[in-house]
Amino acid sequence: MTTTTFEITPLTIPASVEAEDAADFLAYAELNRQICDEEAGLPGLAQNAVDMIPGWLDDTDEISRGFVARRDGEIVGMVTVSLAQDEGASTAEFDLMVPRAHWGHGIEDALLARAEEEARLAGRHVLQTWTLHRPVEGERMLTPKTGWGKVPSTGLTALFEANGFSFEQVERNSAFDLHGDTTALKNALADALAAAGAEYREFSWTLPTPVDIRAGYAAALARLSTDAPTGDLEVDEQQWDAERVARRDARLTGSGQLVSVSAVEHIPSGAIVAYNELLIGADRSEVTHQMGTLVLKEHRGHRLGTVVKCANLLRWRAFAPESTTVSTFNAEENRPMLDINEAIGFVPVSYAGAWQKKL
DSSP: OOOOOOEEEEOOOOSSTTSTTOHHHHHHHHHHHHHHHHHHSOGGGSOOHHHHHHHHHOOSSEEEEEEEEEETTEEEEEEEEEEEOSTTOOEEEEEEEOOGGGTTSSHHHHHHHHHHHHHHHTTOOEEEEEEEEOSSOOSSEEOOTTOOOOEEOOHHHHHHHHTTOEEEEEEEEEEEETTSOOHHHHHHHHHHHHHHOTTEEEEEEESSOOGGGHHHHHHHHHTHHHHSOOTTOOOOOOOOOHHHHHHHHHHHHTTTOEEEEEEEEETTTTEEEEEEEEEEOSSTTSOEEEEEEEEOGGGTTSSHHHHHHHHHHHHHHHHOTTOOEEEEEEETTOHHHHHHHHHHTOEEEEEEEEEEEEO
16 A cells, blocks of 8 residues: 545535535535445446535434545545434444545555544444445355345455454345336236235335324334344434425435425234335435335235335336336345245345444
8 A cells, every 4th residue: 555645624504505605515425426436336326415515414313523634635435424323323333435446555444444443433332334345256255144146346345354344244236127028017016906905005205204103113214224134234223203304305405405204004903014114315316315214123924025016116117217226235144035036027136244443
């Protein structure tokens, strides 16, 4: 490794992309897109600046901070750090972005150290991050502690290994063709609804969430942090209520993003026991992102995951007809959800690796 002179300064968060001080935030969005392209060949995995700003400006539920590395005035890398504000939160999640052209000059080491310093200052004792990978065999393949999946070693994974991080989990990134034949979706939905039986009812809405179901939806969203497979990753349990749902809705829709939710109600209890969320930015021709899919543990085995996925995908075509692809991430050990994806036409296009360091 050769070293070079550079400086690291905080990322300025503008009030909007039109603000006079928006240049660095716009560069952050472009850099994120560049890294997704370099590492996975999928620039559409990254959000644009317009869609990201509301989340950065509202720090009620999560604080986001960024740091910019410059050499001779040129941006050569960034790191962002996210700090959940739930009571008892112990983790800090970061995203390290150094383009290949600037790798190997000490920039990535300095930015990683800055992320760790920020975590310590916030009183967090766990650092977590994700790496992106193309679906190819590498000279050296890495297997996570879960034993499920593998990814090729990269410069970034080598950096994390050298700095005391453990490789915890692999997630599969799958894509669905929104312009393909819907016959398989319709058949799968009909079969799953029949299997679920009369105790379950599917219903849908677009954000903002109706007032009368916010509390029930909050209870379901809270379960994602405890019911989704996470291996040995330390996960902060999230606290949700109707007000937090409203804040989240405002952040997501404030920039023009569109979110559709398909949910299942357990009729005897009135509880929301499964949901699927699809999101697209203000540019409706971009990639559609699946935000979350969950079936509560005590209601699994009734094909509710198939119900919410298929219902939402069928509904989505009317909202974003120009979007060609849905992108989703699922843990490799989550075979029930991957089985659903594969049965209805999702195909693997990249992988992500979860890394963790106890401070």
